[in-house]
Each structure stands twice: as C-alpha cells, then as structure tokens.
Amino acid sequence: MPDPRTPLRWRALAVQALLILAxxxxxxxAASNAAQKLARQGIVAGFGFLGRPAGFDIxxxxxxxxxxxxxxxxxxxVGLLNTLLVSGLAIGIxxxxxxxxxxxxxxxxxxxxxxxxxYVELFRNxxxxxxxxxxxxxxxxxLPPASDPAALGQAAFLSQRxxxxxRPDFWGSAAAVPLAFGIGLAAVWLLVQARGxxxxxxxxxxxxxxxxxxxxxxxxxxxxxxxxxxxxxxPVAWPVRGPYxxxxxxxxxxxxxxxxxxxxxxxxxxxxxxxxxxxxxxAQGQREAxxxxxxxxxxxxxxxxxxxxxxxxxxxxxxxxxxxTKNSSLAVLIGYPDLVHVFxxxxxxxxxxxxxxxxxxxxxxxxxxxxxxxxxxxYNARVxxxxx
Amino acid sequence: xxxxxxxxxxxxxxxxxxxxxxxxxxxxxxxxxIRATLFPDLANGLxxxxxxxALVWLVPAAFRFLVVEAxxxxxSGEACRPEVVGHPVGACWAFIGDKINxxxxxxxxxxxxxxxxxxFGLLAFGVAWxxxxxxxxxxxxxxxxFLVVPVLAYVLLAGAPxxxxxxxxxxxxxxxxxxxxxxxxxxxxxxxxxxxxALGRRSDWPVxxxxxxxxxxxxxxxxxxxxxxxxxxxxxxxLPGDLTVDRLVRPLVGIALFASAYMAEVVxxxxxxxxAGQRQAALALGLTPxxxxxxxxxxxxxxxxxxxxxxxxxxxxxxTTLVAIxxxxxxxxxxxxxxxxxxxxxxxxxxxxxxFAALFYFAVCFGMARYAGFIExxxxxxxxx
Numbered sequence: 001m002p003d004p005r006t007p008l009r010w011r012a013l014a015v016q017a018l019l020i021l022a023x024x025x026x027x028x029x030a031a032s033n034a035a036q037k038l039a040r041q042g043i044v045a046g047f048g049f050l051g052r053p054a055g056f057d058i059x060x061x062x063x064x065x066x067x068x069x070x071x072x073x074x075x076x077x078v079g080l081l082n083t084l085l086v087s088g089l090a091i092g093i094x095x096x097x098x099x100x101x102x103x104x105x106x107x108x109x110x111x112x113x114x115x116x117x118x119y120v121e122l123f124r125n126x127x128x129x130x131x132x133x134x135x136x137x138x139x140x141x142x143l144p145p146a147s148d149p150a151a152l153g154q155a156a157f158l159s160q161r162x163x164x165x166x167r168p169d170f171w172g173s174a175a176a177v178p179l180a181f182g183i184g185l186a187a188v189w190l191l192v193q194a195r196g197x198x199x200x201x202x203x204x205x206x207x208x209x210x211x212x213x214x215x216x217x218x219x220x221x222x223x224x225x226x227x228x229x230x231x232x233x234x235p236v237a238w239p240v241r242g243p244y245x246x247x248x249x250x251x252x253x254x255x256x257x258x259x260x261x262x263x264x265x266x267x268x269x270x271x272x273x274x275x276x277x278x279x280x281x282x283a284q285g286q287r288e289a290x291x292x293x294x295x296x297x298x299x300x301x302x303x304x305x306x307x308x309x310x311x312x313x314x315x316x317x318x319x320x321x322x323x324x325t326k327n328s329s330l331a332v333l334i335g336y337p338d339l340v341h342v343f344x345x346x347x348x349x350x351x352x353x354x355x356x357x358x359x360x361x362x363x364x365x366x367x368x369x370x371x372x373x374x375x376x377x378x379y380n381a382r383v384x385x386x387x388x
Numbered sequence: 389x390x391x392x393x394x395x396x397x398x399x400x401x402x403x404x405x406x407x408x409x410x411x412x413x414x415x416x417x418x419x420x421x422i423r424a425t426l427f428p429d430l431a432n433g434l435x436x437x438x439x440x441x442a443l444v445w446l447v448p449a450a451f452r453f454l455v456v457e458a459x460x461x462x463x464s465g466e467a468c469r470p471e472v473v474g475h476p477v478g479a480c481w482a483f484i485g486d487k488i489n490x491x492x493x494x495x496x497x498x499x500x501x502x503x504x505x506x507x508f509g510l511l512a513f514g515v516a517w518x519x520x521x522x523x524x525x526x527x528x529x530x531x532x533x534f535l536v537v538p539v540l541a542y543v544l545l546a547g548a549p550x551x552x553x554x555x556x557x558x559x560x561x562x563x564x565x566x567x568x569x570x571x572x573x574x575x576x577x578x579x580x581x582x583x584x585x586a587l588g589r590r591s592d593w594p595v596x597x598x599x600x601x602x603x604x605x606x607x608x609x610x611x612x613x614x615x616x617x618x619x620x621x622x623x624x625x626x627l628p629g630d631l632t633v634d635r636l637v638r639p640l641v642g643i644a645l646f647a648s649a650y651m652a653e654v655v656x657x658x659x660x661x662x663x664a665g666q667r668q669a670a671l672a673l674g675l676t677p678x679x680x681x682x683x684x685x686x687x688x689x690x691x692x693x694x695x696x697x698x699x700x701x702x703x704x705x706x707x708t709t710l711v712a713i714x715x716x717x718x719x720x721x722x723x724x725x726x727x728x729x730x731x732x733x734x735x736x737x738x739x740x741x742x743x744f745a746a747l748f749y750f751a752v753c754f755g756m757a758r759y760a761g762f763i764e765x766x767x768x769x770x771x772x773x
Binding site: 012015016019020023029030033034037038108109110111112115121122124125126127128129130133134137322326327329330332333340344348354355358361362365366368369370 | 425426428432435436439440592593594595596599605606608609610611612613614617618621622624625626627628629702706707709710712713720724738742745746749750753754757
C-alpha cells in the first residue's frame with residue numbers, strides 16, 4: 001500500500017481550490033448581473049450618495065437634524081443612534097426585570113414561583129412583532145388625545161403624541177454638568193476597586209452604594225447650581241403648546257415607549273431563563289453552607305450563589321444582548337425611526353442604492369456582533385482562568 | 389485560636405438560669421405549611437397578597453371578557469357594539485367566525501380551498517409520524533416529510549395545469565397557509581443545510597472550515613428584517629437577464645439561509661457532545677470517514693439535538709411574522725387587514741383579533757416547547773440508565 005497521505009492531501013487541495021474557483025465564479029456572475037441592471041436603471045454605484053441632501057424629516061433624533069440641510073449620512077447617524085439608544089435602555093431594563101423574574105422562579109414562595117413561570121411562558125411564546133403591535137395600541141389608548149394633553153404646570157405634557165419634557169442644552173459652559181457626572185462615575189469606579197481590596201484584606205467595606213449614588217447625582221447637581229450662581233445658567237428648552245401640537249423640549253414618542261416596553265418585557269423572559277439555569281448550576285451545598293454561616297437567604301443569594309452563577313449566566317446573556325440589538329430593528333413595524341427604518345426604509349426607497357444601503361446596514365450589526373464576541377471571549381478567558 | 393477566649397476579662401460564665409422559651413409554633417399541618425411558604429416574613433406576605441389580589445381581579449375579568457360577555461354570533465360590527473346590544477361587550481368571536489376562512493387561506497380561491505386543506509392534512513400526517521417516537525419506519529417518515537411533502541405541496545398549492553389543477557398566484561396565498569409554508573420551507577431547507585454547515589465547520593480542510601464559519605457568523609450577526617429586505621431588493625439584482633423571483637420565494641430564500649445558520653450551531657452542539665472515541669472506533673472498524681460520519685456520529689448527534697431543533701423551529705415560527713414587513717400576507721398581517729374592515733368596526737374587534745392571535749401562537753409555541761422538554765427529559769433518563 002502506498003503512503004495514504006500523499007494522494008489524499010492532493011485531493012483535498014484540489015477540491016478546496018475548485019470550491020474557491022466555483023464561489024469566485026458565482027460571485028463574479030452575480031456582481032456582473034447586478035452591475036448590468038444597475039447601469040440600466042441609471043444608478044451610480046458607490047457611497048457618494050451619502051453626501052446628497054436627504055430632504056425628509058425624522059420623528060426623533062439625538063443629534064441636531066433638519067430636513068432642509070441634512071444629508072443621507074446624517075440620516076444614517078440619526079438612525080444608528082436611535083438604534084443604540086433603544087437597545088441600550090432595553091438592555092438595562094430587561095436585565096433588571098429578567099434577573100428579578102429568574103430569581104423569583106427559584107423563590108420559596110410557590111405563588112411567586114408560579115407567577116414568574118407564567119410570565120416567562122407567556123412572553124416567550126408569543127411573537128415579538130405581535131407584542132409590539134399590542135403595546136403600541138395599548139400605549140396610544142392609555143394616553144390622553146393630542147388635543148387635550150395632560151399637563152404638569154407648563155413644564156411637561158403627556159398626550160398620544162408623546163411625553164414632552166424640558167430639555168437642558170449641555171453645550172458651551174453647561175458642558176460642566178455632564179463632565180461632573182463623568183467625574184462622579186470615575187470616582188465610583190475607584191470606590192468599587194477600593195471595596196474589592198478592602199474585602200480581600202478582610203476589612204469591612206464602607207457604604208459604597210449610597211456613596212456612589214451621592215457622587216453620581218450630587219456632583220452634577222453641584223455643577224448645575226454653581227453655573228447658575230456664576231451667572232451662566234444651563235439653558236433649558238421648555239415644551240410649548242402650539243396651535244396643533246406641543247413644540248420644543250424633549251419629546252418621548254409613543255412609538256419609542258411601545259418599542260422599549262415590548263423589547264424589554266420580551267427579552268426579560270429569555271434572560272429570566274438564563275438566570276434560572278445559572279442559579280441551578282450552583283451546587284445546593286453552597287446555599288446550605290451559606291445558611292450554616294447564618295447568612296440570610298438574600299445575603300446567600302447576593303454574596304454566594306449569584307457570583308458563582310454569573311460564570312454560567314454571562315455568555316448566553318451577552319448573546320441575548322445582541323438579540324435585543326437585532327430585535328430593535330422591529331421598530332420599522334410601529335414607525336420608530338431606528339437604523340433599519342430610516343436607512344433601509346426611507347433612504348433605500350429614495351435612492352434605490354440597494355447594494356450600498358443593505359451592506360452598510362448589515363455591516364453595522366455585524367460590527368456590533370463582532371465587538372461583543374471579542375469582549376466576550378476575553379471575559380470568558382478571564383473567568384476560565386480564575387476557575388483553575 | 390481567638391485571643392478573646394484566652395483573656396480572663398472577656399470570658400463569659402452564665403450565672404443564672406435562662407427562662408424557658410415558649411413552645412415552638414406548629415410546624416406541620418396545612419395552615420403551618422401555608423404560613424411557612426406564603427407568609428414567612430413581611431415582604432413575602434405582601435408579595436403573596438399582591439399576586440392573590442391580581443388573580444382575584446384578573447381571572448374573573450378574563451373569564452367575563454372571553455366567555456360571559458363575549459358575542460358569539462352576528463353578521464357585522466353592529467353585533468359587537470355595546471350601545472347596540474345594550475350590555476358591555478367582551479370578545480367579539482363573531483368577527484373571528486366571519487373571517488376564519490380569510491385567516492386560514494387569505495385570498496386563495498374558494499373553489500380550490502380543498503388543496504390547502506389536503507396540504508395541511510399531508511403535513512400533519514408527516515409531522516405526527518416524526519414526533520411520535522414509537523412510530524414505525526421513522527426513516528421513511530423523514531423521507532416523506534423532507535422530500536415527498538414539499539414536492540406535493542408545491543404541485544398542490546401553486547397548481548399544475550397538466551394535472552388539472554388550476555394555477556393559483558402566490559399573491560393570493562395568505563393567512564395560516566403562508567405562515568405554515570414559510571416556516572415549513574424554512575425548516576425543510578434549514579435542517580439539511582444546517583447539518584452540512586455544522587460538518588463543514590468541523591472539517592479538516594481550512595477553506596471549507598473558514599467558509600462555513602464565515603457563512604454561519606454572517607447570518608447570525610444580522611437581524612432577520614435586514615435579511616428579508618436584502619432578499620427582496622438584492623436577489624433580483626444578482627440574477628441574470630430578466631429572470632424574476634416570485635414575491636413569496638424571495639423571503640423564503642432569506643429565511644432558509646438565516647435559519648440554516650442557527651440550525652448549524654444547534655447541530656454543532658450535538659456533534660461536539662459525541663465522544664471522539666466513537667469516530668475513532670468506527671475508523672478502526674474499517675469504515676471510511678464518510679461512512680463513520682453518516683452511520684455512527686451523525687445519528688447519535690441528531691438524536692440529542694432534537695430539543696434544540698424544536699426550539700429553533702419555535703423561533704422560526706415566531707419569526708415568520710416578520711415577512712409581513714416585506715409585504716407577505718402572513719397570519720398577523722391578514723388579521724390586521726381583517727380588523728380594519730369597515731363592516732366590522734367595533735371597539736371590541738381589535739382586542740379580539742390580538743387575543744385570538746395570541747392564543748394561536750401561544751398554543752403552537754407552548755405545545756412545541758412542551759414536546760422539546762419531554763424529549764429532553766427522556767434523553768436525560770436514557771443517559772442515566
């Protein structure tokens with residue numbers, strides 16, 4: 001028998017080379033077909049269209065955006081920021097709610113356990129799209145009509161058009177307020193580090209939670225008051241009742257509220273299952289040992305069980321966070337101007353630059369996934385290392 | 389050693405009797421059990437009371453809405469208006485009854501509706517064959533479900549004038565039919581493709597491995613809506629000449645590719661769970677690598693990923709609702725169209741429509757989840773034995 005490896009290796013190389021050739025041919029064919037059709041429709045390929053004026057309005061924007069002057073690139077950024085805003089908030093709410101429900105599924109109170117189980121089964125087994133439709137209708141029905149908004153003095157209004165709040169403008173000297181918040185956050189980070197060291201040394205840590213709250217809220221408040229005393233008060237845009245609608249100020253639209261509620265409650269059901277699996281992965285002896293040390297059930301959960309469960313919880317939790325980001329694209333259904341709605345919807349319809357628009361949108365989501373995966377791998381490596 | 393016990397000043401010696409403690413509270417019997425589990429402390433007691441209050445309020449309200457005050461018969465929205473019937477109105481089931489054919493078939497021609505019915509029957513038979521673990525000849529069941537049913541379904545639903553079946557344009561398909569077709573095609577295409585991708589991801593050939601990883605991670609990294617948009621606007625661009633793709637087929641291609649990436653990851657989990665010794669033993673017996681995979685590794689891997697496959701199917705079934713966004717008349721979209729019918733304008737109609745859709749999706753998804761759980765427990769029991 002001849003050396004069996006040599007011919008096999010040649011065969012493997014040949015098959016792989018053929019595969020690459022076939023795929024390249026397919027890609028070339030598709031690309032040339034697309035180029036032909038685009039040329040026939042008179043569409044110029046490339047991303048040059050991003051600099052052209054957009055000429056359409058967007059209902060909610062985190063950055064200054066005016067239909068008259070904005071380009072397609074501005075529209076893209078507005079959509080991207082809206083996607084990040086609603087996903088970020090939904091991630092926060094869903095995590096809190098999901099942990100609460102997941103822990104409740106392992107509570108001693110059987111009624112609470114059943115309630116949590118019912119929540120999970122109900123929200124997990126209905127399509128998110130249906131839930132968003134229901135929330136959208138529910139939010140609009142629950143709110144007062146646009147002609148007769150509920151008002152809190154002249155400061156805040158609530159109607160079917162949304163919730164209108166005064167909006168402080170943190171430009172110029174007023175930037176000191178967010179700066180103070182940043183300093184507060186940095187101080188909290190130092191505090192948490194110090195607490196870790198104190199615990200490791202067996203000392204009693206200080207009141208970190210209340211101190212953190214004080215730093216994060218107190219410093220910006222101080223900056224705000226200081227600016228006012230120094231004669232440079234923070235400018236505030238107040239909502240004003242116009243003839244048809246309320247104008248100015250910060251508008252929280254019902255579409256945003258419905259999307260946020262729907263996305264958070266739906267994802268919380270999945271996070272609850274992840275948390276429950278994590279809690280189940282911690283050996284029963286750990287709870288018993290904590291109880292033997294006379295820790296209360298809440299203390300045992302917070303200090304003994306949850307830290308160990310986090311190893312199992314975090315990897316699926318991250319992919320759940322990615323799902324929330326991806327699911328926020330259902331915004332298009334109820335008209336919240338997220339990336340897909342603004343860019344793949346309006347911009348695509350106006351410009352017909354299908355290839356560019358689709359690939360740019362997909363690239364955004366892929367980048368988010370890739371970055372998350374990288375961070376996740378580093379975290380996993382650290383956790384796996386600490387276990388050894 | 390604690391230094392305090394060595395210090396005579398800090399030593400403690402009891403000099404008087406402790407007064408006797410009262411007898412412990414009852415710890416057995418139903419009342420004691422209720423107190424221990426439902427009212428162990430103030431916070432738990434409050435939670436219990438809150439949930440009980442919610443139940444006392446919700447359950448009768450739901451029963452009143454769904455049954456007592458519901459309207460069961462009627463020909464138009466008039467029957468479901470409280471000012472017409474003279475009492476508060478709950479669910480307007482008459483609306484569902486009136487629209488049930490539209491919800492099931494969309495605008496499929498009335499005379500041809502036996503064809504979707506036959507399709508549902510054939511499909512149900514195949515699904516039951518696969519799901520019932522004790523059924524005879526389950527391999528043939530798989531062949532039937534994955535090869536015979538798709539071909540029959542195409543001929544039946546789209547029509548074949550040569551066989552005397554009138555052609556029915558896909559634009560007329562709608563409702564439950566489209567939902568079932570989209571999720572059915574998704575799963576029938578995704579399972580074989582997913583298995584190939586999972587095997588390719590573990591291949592020794594770097595080109596195959598990298599291509600498979602790239603393919604899987606790409607589809608898993610983007611939202612389904614963007615995939616559907618892409619299939620809708622880009623698929624026609626890539627095809628030569630004036631070749632067009634049917635409006636229904638475009639999202640189907642997108643869904644199949646999307647679902648196959650998720651399926652690949654499920655199958656990969658199963659492949660990884662099979663010990664390497666299985667493959668080595670098969671090779672030692674003289675099986676070729678292909679035979680070892682087909683006859684030894686894959687059957688074992690597929691068996692343990694059945695719960696994962698069912699869970700993917702649940703996700704796919706829920707995700708089919710998104711095809712409404714690219715213009716297909718799936719169940720939810722047809723329901724939305726039906727509730728906008730001016731003949732049925734009554735305040736109870738939208739609520740009824742959503743309750744009906746929720747009951748439908750919940751029944752299907754919860755049922756499938758229960759089946760996956762049952763298989764999982766069976767496999768766990770088998771592993772212990």
